[in-house]
Amino acid sequence: DAGVTQSPTHLIKTRGQHVTLRCSPISGHKSVSWYQQVLGQGPQFIFQYYEKEERGRGNFPDRFSARQFPNYSSELNVNALLLGDSALYLCASSWTGYEQYFGPGTRLTVT
Amino acid sequence: AQRVTQPEKLLSVFKGAPVELKCNYSYSGSPELFWYVQYSRQRLQLLLRHISRESIKGFTADLNKGETSFHLKKPFAQEEDSAMYYCALNFGNEKLTFGTGTRLTIIP
Numbered sequence: 001d002a003g004v005t006q007s008p009t010h011l012i013k014t015r016g017q018h019v020t021l022r023c024s025p026i027s028g029h030k031s032v033s034w035y036q037q038v039l040g041q042g043p044q045f046i047f048q049y050y051e052k053e054e055r056g057r058g059n060f061p062d063r064f065s066a067r068q069f070p071n072y073s074s075e076l077n078v079n080a081l082l083l084g085d086s087a088l089y090l091c092a093s094s095w096t097g098y099e100q101y102f103g104p105g106t107r108l109t110v111t
Numbered sequence: 112a113q114r115v116t117q118p119e120k121l122l123s124v125f126k127g128a129p130v131e132l133k134c135n136y137s138y139s140g141s142p143e144l145f146w147y148v149q150y151s152r153q154r155l156q157l158l159l160r161h162i163s164r165e166s167i168k169g170f171t172a173d174l175n176k177g178e179t180s181f182h183l184k185k186p187f188a189q190e191e192d193s194a195m196y197y198c199a200l201n202f203g204n205e206k207l208t209f210g211t212g213t214r215l216t217i218i219p
Contacts, residue, residue, distance in 0.1 A: 003154075004154075033206065042199075043197070043209045045206050048205060048206055055206075094205055102154050102155040104154045
């Protein structure tokens with residue numbers, strides 16, 4: 001198993017545009033969480049999905065949305081991009097308990 | 112609201128010397144705490160969790176509820192310990208709050 005995978009690795013968007021980030025969890029993991037990591041800060045929780053249902057949402061505006069598919073992969077969508085959305089977006093998956101396995105991240109740059 | 116504080120952004124330690132990375136938390140519930148590590152060009156990975164009380168790569172961490180701390184310790188630093196270390200608090204159902212991280216550099 002390659003572990004948690006995320007795509008794309010990098011992308012550059014313009015203010016006001018929309019972006020979709022993708023995550024494939026480790027096989028057998030049913031929970032996926034998304035985090036935003038701004039340079040110099042620790043990861044900040046955005047969303048958690050379990051069995052295709054939203055289980056939690058962090059303190060992020062409604063421009064951020066996510067979903068989980070029947071195969072447990074997940075998408076994070078951000079609308080009306082702002083310069084402040086530039087960050088590394090991390091996906092993590094877990095099976096049970098609290099051990100989360102992180103992906104390599106998608107680095108988003110908004111210009 | 113939950114909070115995790117790592118007071119040191121940078122920490123340099125000589126090889127063979129003891130290491131202590133500080134972590135303090137505030138949380139009204141029963142805390143579940145973790146240390147994550149990120150080596151250069153690698154993804155974030157779990158180092159240890161307090162409930163397992165394991166020693167991983169020579170590191171240990173004890174949860175002190177009285178002082179609301181979860182400091183990471185290692186008696187003898189090795190060069191391969193150089194990395195970014197994050198303390199994290201589970202605030203319910205696998206949602207984590209992270210500290211700002213400490214970059215540990217081991218001086219040969």
